[in-house]
Amino acid sequence: MLGRDYAGQVCSISRTLEVVGERWTLLVLRDVVLGRHRFDELVDSLGVTRTVLSRRLSHLVDEGVLERTAYQQRPERYAYHLTDKGRALTPVIAHLMWWGDTYYPEPAGPPRLLVHRSCGGPVTGRFACEACGDQLRAGDIATEPGPGLPRT
Amino acid sequence: MLGRDYAGQVCSISRTLEVVGERWTLLVLRDVVLGRHRFDELVDSLGVTRTVLSRRLSHLVDEGVLERTAYQQRPERYAYHLTDKGRALTPVIAHLMWWGDTYYPEPAGPPRLLVHRSCGGPVTGRFACEACGDQLRAGDIATEPGPGLPRT
DNA sequence: GGTGTTAGTTGCATCACGCGACTGACTCTA
DNA sequence: TAGAGTCAGTCGCGTGATGCAACTAACACC
Numbered sequence: 001m002l003g004r005d006y007a008g009q010v011c012s013i014s015r016t017l018e019v020v021g022e023r024w025t026l027l028v029l030r031d032v033v034l035g036r037h038r039f040d041e042l043v044d045s046l047g048v049t050r051t052v053l054s055r056r057l058s059h060l061v062d063e064g065v066l067e068r069t070a071y072q073q074r075p076e077r078y079a080y081h082l083t084d085k086g087r088a089l090t091p092v093i094a095h096l097m098w099w100g101d102t103y104y105p106e107p108a109g110p111p112r113l114l115v116h117r118s119c120g121g122p123v124t125g126r127f128a129c130e131a132c133g134d135q136l137r138a139g140d141i142a143t144e145p146g147p148g149l150p151r152t
Numbered sequence: 153m154l155g156r157d158y159a160g161q162v163c164s165i166s167r168t169l170e171v172v173g174e175r176w177t178l179l180v181l182r183d184v185v186l187g188r189h190r191f192d193e194l195v196d197s198l199g200v201t202r203t204v205l206s207r208r209l210s211h212l213v214d215e216g217v218l219e220r221t222a223y224q225q226r227p228e229r230y231a232y233h234l235t236d237k238g239r240a241l242t243p244v245i246a247h248l249m250w251w252g253d254t255y256y257p258e259p260a261g262p263p264r265l266l267v268h269r270s271c272g273g274p275v276t277g278r279f280a281c282e283a284c285g286d287q288l289r290a291g292d293i294a295t296e297p298g299p300g301l302p303r304t
Numbered sequence: 305g306g307t308g309t310t311a312g313t314t315g316c317a318t319c320a321c322g323c324g325a326c327t328g329a330c331t332c333t334a
Numbered sequence: 335t336a337g338a339g340t341c342a343g344t345c346g347c348g349t350g351a352t353g354c355a356a357c358t359a360a361c362a363c364c
Contacts, residue, residue, distance in 0.1 A: 014252075023321080039342050052320090075330045076329085076342090097164040111301040117293060123279045129274070131273020143266060147261030201355095
């Protein structure tokens with residue numbers, strides 16, 4: 001996605017998109033979340049070019065989102081797994097999935113469901129307020145300048 | 153981001169990324185969320201090319217994520233605002249923001265904070281289980297095949 | 305009549321991506 | 335031991351999206 005970077009953006013989102021905003025990157029992460037960990041598995045599943053997949057995986061490993069571990073020697077074969085930093089992105093993936101299912105539903109229904117691991121119930125991507133504990137809708141959330149906002 | 157589409161992907165995320173996955177699109181939406189609604193405001197704030205911004209806005213309007221309304225006649229001037237469908241994406245933007253602030257913190261602190269509109273408390277992007285009401289962490293969420301999953 | 309504002313469009317050069325073939329190290333089968 | 339298969343990539347070429355900068359159009363202000 002980035003030929004050039006999002007220069008001059010003092011913004012947490014642009015920094016994030018430098019890492020995961022390129023074409024295919026979020027789909028690669030989705031596949032890893034769904035249990036696909038090997039290079040050829042990802043190529044087959046995504047239909048992405050081998051060149052691009054190679055670049056994306058290297059970038060994600062460099063940034064600490066994925067880790068590359070040898071799962072066999074002779075010949076050396078590698079698998080890609082999420083780090084904690086990568087796992088922290090699953091809500092983004094989950095919410096993109098929810099949004100797609102909501103606004104672009106497939107006739108047959110959603111191909112994947114998000115469930116609560118322990119009780120099996122459906123999961124929704126609500127935000128919560130840490131102070132009062134309320135679950136929030138989009139309209140309940142406001143932004144305000146933080147300490148790092150440059151004065152203009 | 154998409155020269156070609158993510159063809160053959162039976163996936164809610166790829167459908168979503170067709171709409172919001174292109175370079176700059178999520179940053180445009182962030183800016184609209186933060187209150188920038190006019191073409192030149194967005195150009196100045198993002199540093200994006202006028203050409204690309206024009207394309208992105210048209211695409212988002214076509215997809216019903218933004219709406220384009222005239223805020224004055226003679227000369228006609230337009231502003232871009234979120235639709236409900238667009239507002240449903242704010243948790244994605246918010247979570248990307250949180251992730252950037254967490255893993256790529258600025259020395260001065262985060263430039264923007266998310267707050268609960270009514271009580272002012274900090275907001276975190278947790279998922280919640282609709283069945284039991286628990287707030288979930290990334291590890292508490294599992295995926296399972298849904299009705300729309302094609303058999304292989 | 306000249307300058308400024310706003311919302312774009314146009315043209316050119318460059319960069320990233322898609323496509324497909326190829327490499328290299330090793331295993332498995334006949 | 336020759337040939338096919340597996341896996342994780344790399345290489346080369348053509349196309350399409352993007353960056354840069356100038357230009358247009360419609361109007362307001364002085």
